[in-house]
């Protein structure tokens with residue numbers, strides 16, 4: 001049976017920014033892909049969009065559907081309808097330890113994952129200190145032993161720090177989990193999609209600067225990078241090659 005791929009995406013667009021090339025490969029290898037978007041109740045945009053929470057949340061879900069169309073709507077997309085950070089606590093960057101309502105969200109995401117996820121789970125590394133990304137990551141870290149987890153890089157944030165800082169971020173994660181993580185870059189070879197074209201489908205979140213950061217990062221790495229334990233990396237490699 002094909003390996004099931006589950007992508008935990010804090011916001012609608014994080015999976016695409018960090019993993020479009022991988023998603024294209026999963027789909028062409030006929031692996032079933034599910035994207036779990038968490039904080040989908042939002043009025044956050046990078047460009048002016050008329051309307052409030054209802055309109056913006058709907059528009060963003062439609063942008064995700066346009067992304068899915070690139071793959072003939074092969075992706076299974078779930079929106080958890082959680083309030084995003086600006087609507088919830090009013091800040092975006094994590095100022096300190098999780099506060100009570102954030103811990104509740106960690107528990108909610110954990111319950112969802114336990115009840116719904118089997119196969120491989122792709123989780124954001126939490127680079128950039130965005131509180132919603134940190135909440136998603138925390139949910140996965142607390143369940144780490146239950147799942148086969150690989151981490152992907154949060155974009156455009158990973159482009160904004162140095163390679164040394166990324167390494168340090170990963171080393172801290174290794175200490176926290178008491179494991180060794182390896183990295184693997186993949187995606188540009190035999191690629192069936194144009195990453196710039198597909199990330200630009202998230203029009204309300206996109207401007208030339210963000211787009212160029214994400215594409216520059218892809219060019220720098222010659223693909224997209226995943227981090228994880230060798231046995232999980234191998235599991236994915238086998239699933240993609242058969």
Ligand SMILES: [Zn+2]
Nearest residue numbers: 010011014130
């Ligand atoms: Zn995000």
